[in-house]
Amino acid sequence: MGRGQKKMTEALIKEWQAEGRGRGEGGHYKPWLEAFDISSLGRVSRPYSAKCGRSVHLLSDVEANTFYALEWSQRVTGIREEYPLDRELTLEIAAALGIAHPYYPGTKVPTVMTVDFLVDFNDQGETRLEALDCKRTEDSDEPRQIEKLQITRTYFAGMDVPHRLVFHSELPMQKIRNIEWIRGGMVKTGEEERYAGALHEQSLIMSHDLAGSTRNQPLQEYCRNFEHRQGLNPGEGLRIAKLLMYERILTCDLGNPDLASAPLASFRCTLKADNLRAAGGR
Template sequence: MPMITEEGRLRRGRGTGEGKDYKPWLENREVNSMGTASEVIDYKTGRQVHLLSQGEVYWYYLLRWRDDVTDIREQFPLELEMTVEISRKLGFRHPYNEKTRMTTDMLITKTDGTYEAYSVKTDKSVLDNARNIEKLYIEKLYWDSLQIPFHIVYKSDVNWTLVKNIMDVTACYDDGCVYDAYSALRHKIAHKEIIVDMESRLLDYKAIIENMRNGGIRWLN
């Protein structure tokens, strides 16, 4: 695919919109992510989400599952003039060059109207590299200037069992995916109409159904 310039991204409205109308600044096909990029569908809006690493996929599902999160905007562009000014004040070289925007992996919108910014890294060894620390510090000071909390999170800290369960139940988020007792159960868990332990083990739907029936709940029949 031909390289898209900064000006081209601006003309296409990249980095604008919310919910189903959001357009990420970067798309998977435009970056070299060594085969780890993924496109997932936001199960609440139907929008294609562009995630550049496996860690971003895991954290997308964890953040989307939170009750206080209403929207996630991935590959969110930072104002170039601000990051250039920050990097100059710090005496750091601006990432790429002073004509290329930095991005934050995910900017979430919360139910109270506030925001949080997230940078997703593989593990804490990223902090062993001085240049990585410089770039993260520029990103942190940018969000600090806007009074928006900035978090660095790690793939290595993810509870894989919880992520796998979220992925599995949200695959049945839409009504049209319900076709039997098991998919109906996954649908209700995805909508949090039924609360189960998602963190300690992979969900055993057959066992859950049996427990519910033994307790006199018959909606699955």
């Protein structure tokens, strides 16, 4: 199907169901709505996620920022974006609440409602689900949005699944910007290394070097020196440091506004090198 806004029909809904949209887990999950299926007020994106084992479909900036925070959390074990709600149930709930069920624009087709994220959490060995919808704060008082959220919240309450709103104004944006910066070190889809396992090899060397280091120069200065010692191209040292941060081998304060300039003493090397993988695209 081509990109852009689609006019929804019952036939198209059946086609998407046949494709397996809204089903599966982990790397096999297919979101109900994919990037470019609909018009978006924000930027759509499809970042690869090692945690999810696939590219995820994010339909706005608020969704993207929320996703980066969720993916980073070690309590989160699974993320399903644009998760569809059972349409028969949402129609029943809307009728019971006396709320008009949403319909696709310009049609008489009831909307397959979705929640932005259905998230699997593991808290000290106990697993639970939580449903999240992402909103800009200025949209929170819009009456029609409130009505649709009532349907969604009632839907998940019937399944004993908490439903929570995430507002863009409440997100820890400095932390999220740093997570994005760290993710920039990941191997991109289709990218070829200088030789197989090059990043993994250099990551092991850097992690062992940092584990016994008493240096306290800024991270970027250390990385430039590392490049010189290892015969790497400019920028590759900092990229390897980002990989170590992504793997939690090199830990830091994500509230720092300039990690590249932070002194090495503000980082901690856990040296779990056996668990290292140069995570990235497929």
